[in-house]
Amino acid sequence: MSNPLLDLPLLPPFDRLQPEHVEPAIAELIDQCRAQLKEGLQEPGWDSTLAPLEEAQDRLNRAFSPVSHLNSVLSGPWRAPYEAALARVTAYWTELGQNRDLYKLYQQLAEAPEFASWPQARRKAVELGLRDFILSGVALEGEDRDRFAANSRRLAELSSRFANNVLDATSAWTWHTEDEAELSGLPQTALAAAKAAAETKALDGWLLTLEGPSYLAVMTHADNRELREEVHKAFVSRASETGPNGCEFDNSAVMEEILHLRAEQAMLLGMANYAELSLASKMAQDNDRVLEFLNDLAARSRPAAQQEFDQLQEFAAEKLGLDRLRPWDIAWAAEKLKQERYALSQEALRPYFPYEKVQTGLFAVVEKLFGIRVEADIGVPGWHGDVQFFWVTRGGERIAGFYLDAFAREKKRGGAWMDSVSTRRQTADGLQLPIAYLVCNFSSPVAGKPSLLTHYEVTTLFHEFGHGLHHMLTRVDVAAVSGINGVAWDAVELPSQFLENWCWQPEAIAMISGHFETGEPLPQALLDKMLAARNFQSAMFTVRQLEFALFDFKLHCLARGASAAAIQQLLDEVRAQLAVVPVAEENRFQHGFSHIFAGGYAAGYYSYKWAEVLSSDAFSLFEENGIFDSATGGRFLSSILEQGGSRDALDLFTEFRGRTPKIDALLRHSGIEQLELNTNPG
Incomplete structure (x- = not known):
């Protein structure tokens, strides 16, 4: 055979x-x-x-x-x-x-x-x-x-x-009902998905799962507080001893052994801890520099985050009858406050962001920025009926390609990611083109309607495509430093976070939006509300990311690893320092923290914020010159995307920006700069 x-x-x-x-x-x-x-x-x-x-x-x-x-x-x-x-x-x-x-x-x-x-x-x-x-x-x-x-x-x-x-823990849990009243508040898109999920199991009624679209819909929109509590507790306790499956999928011992072995690897190499080993291949110079960066950003962000949470609690007490917000109330109450403050809901935006329109608009955006075209090839076989394949061309010549698998389904890993099929390199037979996988987990088309995206999902697609561009647009032909290979891990998020910025620019939004039934552009009133709400609870989001980053880094600064109890204690200590929202007693976030235990982000989760400084500062040059300025796009292409890992990331950024990075643009884009002014005394 x-x-x-x-x-x-x-x-x-x-x-x-x-x-x-x-x-x-x-x-x-x-x-x-x-x-x-x-x-x-x-x-x-x-x-x-x-x-x-x-x-x-x-x-x-x-x-x-x-x-x-x-x-x-x-x-x-x-x-x-x-x-x-x-x-x-x-x-x-x-x-x-x-x-x-x-x-x-x-x-x-x-x-x-x-x-x-x-x-x-x-x-x-x-x-x-x-x-x-x-x-x-x-x-x-x-x-x-x-x-x-x-x-x-x-x-x-x-x-x-x-x-x-x-x-397995995610797939093992479901919640079934034949009473639609229990699902009060869920938008039609979520109800249709739950109905389709039930049908796949030969069930009447509706079936909820812990897959991203289902979970987020319940937490954001379900009026049934008991349902929100049950779904939330099942999600945050996945793969732990407190989960609905007991210890069947418990990651406690797995985490302990991973941390022990990582610490031992560092010790064998003569290093104090795994964080030191991790930074040997990153931009950050040492452990103290990372902790200083995270703590400084935390000090700037937490007062504003506390202010945002206090406002949410006050709103919940006055308007929602909730004297005390519980963890399963946060997203639901926040959505209600957002609707009152801005008269805006993600569900109101969905009809204007049908997946195919967003996809076509994304390709048009990168064509204007970098002079490339994206063309579908329906003759390339995939692994599922949802999978699409595209060629990237410049001047009519194929320079790269990618598979796109956009929709959630059972037994598919959650989240979104980019990975490599092949790397650009010179071979005896000529140049091997770079090919990528781009994977998301959006809601599938159901009941004759296309997949309709939230604006958050739109930014996710742009984010992953930014990673893809970094891999596909390289001009380096030595595999070890071609595309994303050889790029410092704390700079690898620069192109992905950079591309997200176009999701917020009116000129680009006109290219990626259009009502799924009429083609009508996003109304100016909705656009104004969306832009006004851009930084809604941005400080709360920032401290949540900093909580994950500090936990990860401090965990890997330990010289001998940690027991499951010690891991929990450290996370509790970080939360005491940073968190402003309540946490469920059953919460075992660490047991599902795949970024650091099953991915490449061990002692590196800080990279998201580190690279966000770079991406915000890089985008600020487009704000100065025009968001589709061809010369600036060409500079980003030649200085960042085409260079791969062939030069140090800081040198490449400095070449593009004309100076070393500054944090000012990040604070401005996230609204924290203004919030700092509002929360500082005097």
Whole structure:
């Protein structure tokens, strides 16, 4: 039987991939990588060793990519083969990172007289390679070396288990009713989705789940307070000992072991804690700098956040009959206050943001900014009927492509993300184009109506497309620093958060909105209300993000990890310092914090705020020159998007902006600057 993973075209043949293809293909491709390395080291050099090794590893990466992706978007039959392949791939990369012969080659290349005249991308790839060798334990000896490798393999396994527990806990809970009165307040879009969910289970009535669209609809709109409480408690206790499934999916022991092993990895490398290890590949210089940044922003934001919450509590008491806001009341009461203050509801905006119109408008926005076109190709097979494929072209020439999987469904990982199918690189046969996955979890079209997005969901689509542009518009052709590869983790959110700004510009909103039935543009009155409400409770949102970031960073500053009880205690301490909203006793946010336990954000969640400083400051130049100014768009393209990881992120930002970043634009865009003035004495 032929194995499509062994001879992959640029676009994976999703219509032919089967779970049984995975293990034999990954095993063979890893063997090929090892053989290529052995052969290349016979005559060490860039062209004789590193270039052919990059080729072999690219085949491995492009085979593992669809396997990892299918596990995220379909799970089920792909979970076991993915986990088996993950173990093999992790072992290979750990082994490679500890190969001293290869490390010596990198050293020799960096020390050679001609190194200074090499192309920038090659030099940076060697410099980052040397750093990564050190962080992979190449200098360790004996038991320490073996222990580091074993820990790396185990950490990959635990991260996958953490994500599986969150997914399974999310899927395991449902709430069913045949009495529509219990769902009073839910908008028609949510009711239609709940009706469709019930039908998939052969049930009458309506079925609520913990998937994002369903959960948010209940918390924001359901008048049934008991229902809000039940759904909220189920959501915030997922994968914990307090969850509705008891300890079946409990992540407590998984978190403990992850933190212990991370701390041990740092200790083996001679570092004080995992946070120090994490920052070795980031812009931030040291732990103190990150904590200073977060605490400074917290000090600026918390008084305003407290003021916002006090106003919400006062409104709830006077208008909603709630003397004391509970955690499951916050979003519901906030929506009521927003409607009173601005006469605006996200549900009123939905009809003007049909998914296809937003998508078409997004493509038009980036065409104006960066001179590219996005064209659909219906002939490319996907993994589900919802999946679309697009080519990115410039001057009629294909330069990249991406898959777009926009809608929520059962057994699909929650949230939104971008990932790589293939990386732009020079091959013996020519230039390999960069291909991306873009994944969201919006409400599906139901009852003959298209998917109608909230404005928050519109910004999510722009955010992920910003990541995609960073991957797809690179002009670097060395894989290690092409696209998002090699980019400092605390700068990787710059393009994504940057692109969100156009969701708030009237000229761009006219391109992404139009009533789903009439095509009527968003009325000026609604637009004015939306813009006026932009910073509604922005300080409360900021301190919530800072709570997550401080918790994450302080957790990874611990020298020996932490028990589940100690993790909870630390989170309680951070909340005491920062939080202004009440928290349910059952809340085990940390048990579902996939960003840091199953993703790449360990000791790095602060990156969202760090990069927001960069993105706000970058956008302020467009505010000065015009939001579609072609020269400014060209500068961002050439200085940021095209450079990938070939140069330091701070140098690239400074090249674009003409100076180092300032925090002023972030405070202004979030409304905190004005709130500071309102809350400061005198």
